[in-house]
Amino acid sequence: MKGRSERKAVKEDRLSRNDRGSFTKTLTPLQLMELDACTQCGQCLKHCPVQDVTGNPSISPPEKIRIFREFIKATRGLRARLFGPGIDPRLIEDFSKAVYECTTCGACGQNCSVGIFTQRLWPSLRREMVRRGLGPLGSQAEMPEHVLNTGNPYGKPASERFSPWFPEDVKVAEKAEIGYYAGCTGSYEAIPMVRGDVSVIGATGEPFTMLPAEEEVCCGFPLFITGQHDLLEDLTKRLVAAYRAKGVKTLLCSCPCCVNMMSRDWPVFYGRDLPFKIRHITQFVADAVRAKKLTFSSGLNERVIYHDPCYLSRGVGIIEEPRAVLRSIPGVQVLEFDRHGLRSRCCGAGGAARKIFHENAVAMARLTIDEAVAKKADRLILSCPACYAKVNEAMEGYEKQITITDIMELFAEVIRRG
């Protein structure tokens, strides 16, 4: 007879084999139901920005869902139980690439005839690919190490996080009820945006605090979105504790991805409600304008077109405030993209795919530029550092040109004029 420890070892080995085989480990029960709920109607294809530039249905949302269902069936279905799991390794590799080629903008889910929350489903599928050693792709794999060593996913020195751009005339309090989180992409790749943020917060006269450059580490979003969850709990707890120690009651941030991570995922990784509120910078500024804390007499006689970042509109429902901020500037006429608000089209920078699938991202960004130019806008207004970096990059060498400005960069300029 087998001994107790031997039986336990056999049981553990079986559990471990099941664990490796299962494709349902990283999905919530609701997400598993969402996979079943897809009617395969294909209506989402016309909203998918990746489809806009590739026209390849094999990497479309319903096809990804169909294949993932097949994976579950192949590992948990009757045939798998009788004859063992059988999945073509090449199919799973192609699937993994398709999942990472997505910008996770969530337009497919927003326009889904059932209402599947794809903005959260795709990152979960990516997490499954990471668990299987098939993801992340390219430089995405270096992000955890960069975050550990430098605090940001780009591997840039922490000492250069604020110093190259922080305005000398803006004072940061040691402790304050308002905190500001600049974020990695803004600090290193979209400097006019974060400079604009602190200039505008400073102009309200409200005391605000920030963490030292070495302590303001990555919010975790790039790791979350690429399916690399190992560091997330630690990052969240470090940041929450640091802001709490500074007496922060409201944490401001302008990066839609960070705001999304903070409001949706930090409470999960922190284990309870956060001890402070999260607010997008445009909410704070719109309130300040209403309360007449920000006053200016000069205007701007321009037609501006505002692009809704996917993780700001579909992610956390901030749609009206950026428009309110822009309309508060005398003389500004706000134009809309055909797809705007909850239905906005991704500029191509989402899902940490902009550096891996560079050509796709540039092509998507150029669609945004094309429409802005066609609508005869004087300025394309963005409010996301990733959008800002990618759309600017896409305009290099492109025949159509338009002035690209971050919303706070513009507002800071108007305030400066007085």
Add this chain to the structure above:
Amino acid sequence: MRILLPIIAYCVYAAFCWRVIFHALVWYRAAVELGRGTGRPHRDSLRIWTETAADVLLFRRLLYENGLLWICAWTFHVSFLLVLVRHMRYIMNPVPECIAGLQPLGLFAGYILPLSVIFIALIRTTVRERYVSRSNYFILGLVFLIGITGLLLHIFRSDLVGVKEFTLGVFTFSPRPVPQSPLFVVHFLLVLLLLLFLPFHLFIAPVIMHEARKREAGLKRMLHER
């Protein structure tokens, strides 16, 4: 055939039950294994339930996306339901008055059903952003064939008493002779095949539609709580 057809029917029924159990098991296991939430729970309300009901019964989300596909898909599902109700008379004895009263409507729906399938297939294969998987083609083709064979059975007046005795026998686990109609056998086998590959979104989509409404209502409060 007397034994074979009921055996096939019971095998398909068992396989269908297995599929239901398998799906329920997957969700249950995932719930136990994962045991974590996805953030703040969404609040429910009468308004959300009303919107969900409109989404489920009127396919409102599809209406926003593609009016032409919506009218075909809605007609398809309603006619399928009416045909299904019409067929209840074969497994009920006596036939309730409400089922008997719906017979003419069910017959009309029987003519509409294959037409709606043709239109759905046409729309799905001709739009620019077309996406039709093999399983789509399979299900659409299967329903079309079921509809056509059903209509032919009606047109050629098959042995209705024999059909009822057989289906009632299958449902009460006391098999009776198979009607002497090859067309009926084909129709019956096609229905069994459909049961085997019945898309599960029929059961789950309403749940997800409700979750989507709750999420959309919650989105407005996401960063706007006091």
